[in-house]
Amino acid sequence: MNKAEAMADLWTDGASGGGASPAAKLGANGGNELLTPAQMAEADRLTIASGISGITLMNAAGEAVANAAQSMLTATDLPNVLILCGPGYNGGDGFVAARLLHQRGLEVKTLLLKKPGSLKGDAALAFEEMREAGAPTWQALTPASLKKGLSEADLVIDALFGAGLDRPLEGGMAKLAEMVNAGGVPVLAVDLPSGVNGADGSAGGGAIQAARSVTFFRLKPGHLLFPGRSYCGEVDCAQIGIRPAVLEEIVPELTLNDDRLWCSHWQEPVVSGHKYDRGHAVVFGGPMHSTGAARLAAEAALRAGAGLVTLACPPSALMVNACHLTAIMVHPLRKGEAGEAEGEEAGSAGPIRDLLSDKRLNAALIGPGFGVGPQTRECVMAVLGSVETAVLDADALTSYSSSPEALFFAIAGCRGSVVMTPHAGEFRRLFPDLFSLDKLSAARQAAQRSGAVVVLKGADTVIAAPDGRAAINSNAPAWLATAGSGDVLGGIVLGLLAQGMPGYEAAAMAVWMHGEAGSEAGPGLTAEDLPASLRPVIRRLVEKAGQGRKEIR
Numbered sequence: 001m002n003k004a005e006a007m008a009d010l011w012t013d014g015a016s017g018g019g020a021s022p023a024a025k026l027g028a029n030g031g032n033e034l035l036t037p038a039q040m041a042e043a044d045r046l047t048i049a050s051g052i053s054g055i056t057l058m059n060a061a062g063e064a065v066a067n068a069a070q071s072m073l074t075a076t077d078l079p080n081v082l083i084l085c086g087p088g089y090n091g092g093d094g095f096v097a098a099r100l101l102h103q104r105g106l107e108v109k110t111l112l113l114k115k116p117g118s119l120k121g122d123a124a125l126a127f128e129e130m131r132e133a134g135a136p137t138w139q140a141l142t143p144a145s146l147k148k149g150l151s152e153a154d155l156v157i158d159a160l161f162g163a164g165l166d167r168p169l170e171g172g173m174a175k176l177a178e179m180v181n182a183g184g185v186p187v188l189a190v191d192l193p194s195g196v197n198g199a200d201g202s203a204g205g206g207a208i209q210a211a212r213s214v215t216f217f218r219l220k221p222g223h224l225l226f227p228g229r230s231y232c233g234e235v236d237c238a239q240i241g242i243r244p245a246v247l248e249e250i251v252p253e254l255t256l257n258d259d260r261l262w263c264s265h266w267q268e269p270v271v272s273g274h275k276y277d278r279g280h281a282v283v284f285g286g287p288m289h290s291t292g293a294a295r296l297a298a299e300a301a302l303r304a305g306a307g308l309v310t311l312a313c314p315p316s317a318l319m320v321n322a323c324h325l326t327a328i329m330v331h332p333l334r335k336g337e338a339g340e341a342e343g344e345e346a347g348s349a350g351p352i353r354d355l356l357s358d359k360r361l362n363a364a365l366i367g368p369g370f371g372v373g374p375q376t377r378e379c380v381m382a383v384l385g386s387v388e389t390a391v392l393d394a395d396a397l398t399s400y401s402s403s404p405e406a407l408f409f410a411i412a413g414c415r416g417s418v419v420m421t422p423h424a425g426e427f428r429r430l431f432p433d434l435f436s437l438d439k440l441s442a443a444r445q446a447a448q449r450s451g452a453v454v455v456l457k458g459a460d461t462v463i464a465a466p467d468g469r470a471a472i473n474s475n476a477p478a479w480l481a482t483a484g485s486g487d488v489l490g491g492i493v494l495g496l497l498a499q500g501m502p503g504y505e506a507a508a509m510a511v512w513m514h515g516e517a518g519s520e521a522g523p524g525l526t527a528e529d530l531p532a533s534l535r536p537v538i539r540r541l542v543e544k545a546g547q548g549r550k551e552i553r
């Protein structure tokens with residue numbers, strides 16, 4: 001087993017040790033690739049073409065659903081399961097589960113959205129097999145039959161729509177979903193909760209609220225992106241006989257953000273190493289009245305492993321920064337004040353260039369607490385023109401609201417990676433035309449347009465590279481949404497860039513570490529707690545990497 005495999009094993013099976021990490025609720029069994037419904041259909045098609053029949057896949061899918069259903073039922077005398085079956089193959093999985101649960105002695109009732117005669121292909125076969133097996137009762141799905149069914153059921157299986165959802169729920173269908181949600185009976189969703197779009201997590205007409213979802217082969221973006229994620233409950237990923245080799249043809253560019261994405265690019269410190277081997281990061285801070293954001297970022301960069309970190313700031317802010325910092329160096333930008341209001345004497349761009357002419361300073365962060373205006377734009381240009389790799393956040397992004405093309409032009413001229421870390425508001429200012437898109441498409445198009453790695457922050461942060469790769473993060477706890485948290489994230493990205501990680505991997509790893517640190521610090525955290533909370537996260541990474549090496553020997 002190599003280092004990457006060893007770490008992947010240990011970090012994705014819910015045993016991450018970070019306590020309440022929401023990622024532990026995702027069964028990422030099978031690989032970190034995420035497949036859109038169209039790619040999943042292609043995986044099915046390639047598998048069937050290789051000689052495994054569609055009904056074999058459906059039987060395996062239905063069996064995984066039946067097993068999950070049984071594990072959700074407590075030991076009542078005769079559990080009563082209500083299965084809602086749609087017109088397509090999602091309904092087919094429901095028929096298989098119905099047959100198996102009936103054969104295992106459970107009380108099963110199926111409600112069909114369409115007449116059995118309209119079923120096609122494997123779904124029609126699965127229905128026939130269910131009937132031949134002594135048939136759990138089935139009826140048309142109507143408000144009345146649903147009401148009665150819900151009143152008797154211990155568990156509902158939602159097999160109405162999965163990958164084939166092609167429009168939001170509406171009219172009678174939306175009402176049926178509302179009835180299920182109001183019924184108070186736990187729901188197990190087949191593939192996806194009906195109403196959730198697997199490609200982007202949208203649920204414009206509402207959706208069935210599941211306690212648990214069983215999907216097949218690989219997770220879908222809709223399991224991770226909000227609002228879809230909030231409808232899924234816990235997600236299991238069942239392997240149903242689709243061979244991973246099909247991915248070589250599909251070439252998915254989207255993954256779940258976990259260590260499999262970046263661990264092979266991360267180098268833990270070696271005993272013979274030197275701090276200069278791990279880079280020298282610089283954070284450009286703002287004027288005296290807004291220094292905290294830059295300090296948070298600088299502390300995070302140092303904790304994330306940068307060999308040295310310098311906080312460069314206007315002379316007026318030097319004392320307050322120096323009073324708060326110990327291991328981090330401070331440096332005055334002498335000729336003026338960064339972030340001065342428009343019209344005041346410009347001045348920090350020159351000192352920024354001077355500082356960055358020392359090529360040992362290999363990564364820079366500008367934006368947090370820096371101030372918005374033309375001088376900030378000059379400073380950003382100075383950074384982009386001088387340093388190897390850069391992180392742009394907050395005010396550095398907002399300063400380009402009216403001239404984003406100038407920023408993208410400067411990024412195109414950069415030698416190394418540039419990472420942008422906007423929250424939704426900052427993103428909207430830079431990419432107003434992309435804001436109406438789903439989060440994944442928006443981040444991807446922004447990365448392509450800007451030439452930067454884009455980290456579009458939120459509970460479901462998307463990391464997108466200009467070359468089309470993208471990842472969705474899932475381990476951020478709710479209490480990470482707190483003042484200064486984004487500054488810490490920018491600092492972690494900076495620290496990883498300084499150590500030589502490529503931009504996309506550095507950004508993804510930083511987002512993941514930030515989430516883990518949030519879980520580590522726990523409820524009541526403030527941003528000040530996060531840098532120190534990186535310690536156990538890094539310790540576990542080092543330990544896992546060590547285990548990988550031990551097994552190689």
Ligand SMILES: NC(=O)C1=CN([C@@H]2O[C@H](COP(=O)(O)OP(=O)(O)OC[C@H]3O[C@@H](n4cnc5c(N)ncnc54)[C@H](O)[C@@H]3O)[C@@H](O)[C@H]2O)[C@@H](O)CC1
Nearest residue numbers: 044057058061088089090161162163164165166167168191
């Ligand atoms: N061989 C395969 O392709 C396999 C497919 N599997 C299952 O098949 C599912 C996909 O099957 P399908 O492609 O048939 O799609 P679905 O069964 O998800 O739904 C398709 C049907 O629903 C209708 N529909 C879509 N959105 C609607 C809406 N909002 N309101 C009302 N009707 C709507 C469509 O017109 C179509 O008739 C997966 O989710 C999975 O559960 C599994 O059995 C594994 C194997």
Ligand SMILES: [K+]
Nearest residue numbers: 158161190192
């Ligand atoms: K479903």
